[in-house]
Amino acid sequence: MTITLEQAQTITAAALAHGTEQGFNPLTVAVLDPGGAIVALARQDGSGYLRPDLAVGKANGVLALGMTNRAIAARAADSPEFFTSVAGLTGGKIFSVPGGVFVKDAEGTLLGGVGVTGDASLNDEAAAVAGIEAAGLVAVTGAE
Structure with a gap:
């Protein structure tokens, strides 16, 4: 199962x-869907032109490594060489700051990931959670 376009559009809005x-x-x-393909992408007026890449990178990190951004940050702090290698392997498309969130259904099935960028990382994460919950889905940030 994967996230639907309708769910993704609800999340972004x-x-x-x-x-x-x-x-x-x-x-x-x-x-993004569980395989990292973009299902929906939205950029508010005034958001910088690099922001889409950053949002995708936040979502991609949780999906590609199977761990929350908080866990990625802890791993990067404990083993900088690991994170540097992974970042290099992915062309810098993995980030270790909050704002990338797993999306699951009520049964715990992974449906995809959401990445938000533009404000402070914890605010980005809060916006992602609000979007996911508005779609009737479950957000997993690692802060639970």
């Missing part, structure tokens, strides 16, 4: 709305 309501800087949201 709700994440962007959350950011606007909270007064965040302009955000970019990427929703």
